[in-house]
């Protein structure tokens with residue numbers, strides 16, 4: 244894994260970078276195994292850690308196609324402050340969603356089928372993030388030292404996470420406008436996608452775009 248940006252960890256006593264790193268390493272393990280089972284090689288994404296001030300237009304997790312997964316540590320700290328009990332899993336899901344976009348990129352690059360629309364592309368990434376979560380927890384049960392991410396109360400906390408991210412990005416407390424749900428899928432669809440992934444043995448069940 245290549246880290247594109249380093250930052251002064253000592254300036255942030257509760258630095259979330261190690262938790263982001265642990266989620267990324269776990270995602271690399273699971274995707275590598277899934278790709279290897281299909282005789283493919285999985286090149287892990289490069290990672291860019293940023294720290295933009297609140298409400299900065301670029302302050303959000305994202306995937307720069309073919310270049311890097313970008314994680315904003317300030318945003319992760321906000322998630323940890325808002326969801327102290329579930330922050331580990333919610334942070335990992337944010338990371339895993341962007342990693343799933345990397346898998347979609349690899350498939351498009353290799354001439355494989357892609358999702359048919361923007362919301363389908365996003366829901367596929369949500370589902371693949373759920374798949375990774377299930378895999379990581381199965382590995383935790385089988386392997387000492389492997390990371391575990393609690394899924395308790397996830398159904399209740401995911402809508403709050405989506406709303407919190409929207410409010411942090413747009414300074415608005417109202418529900419996201421339709422234009423956003425058209426892009427990402429409505430909350431209910433997103434939660435269903437994560438749950439579907441959690442129960443899927445194979446990420447291909449989430450859609451051809453994330454098939455290893």
Ligand SMILES: [Zn+2]
Nearest residue numbers: 340344365368
């Ligand atoms: Zn996305």
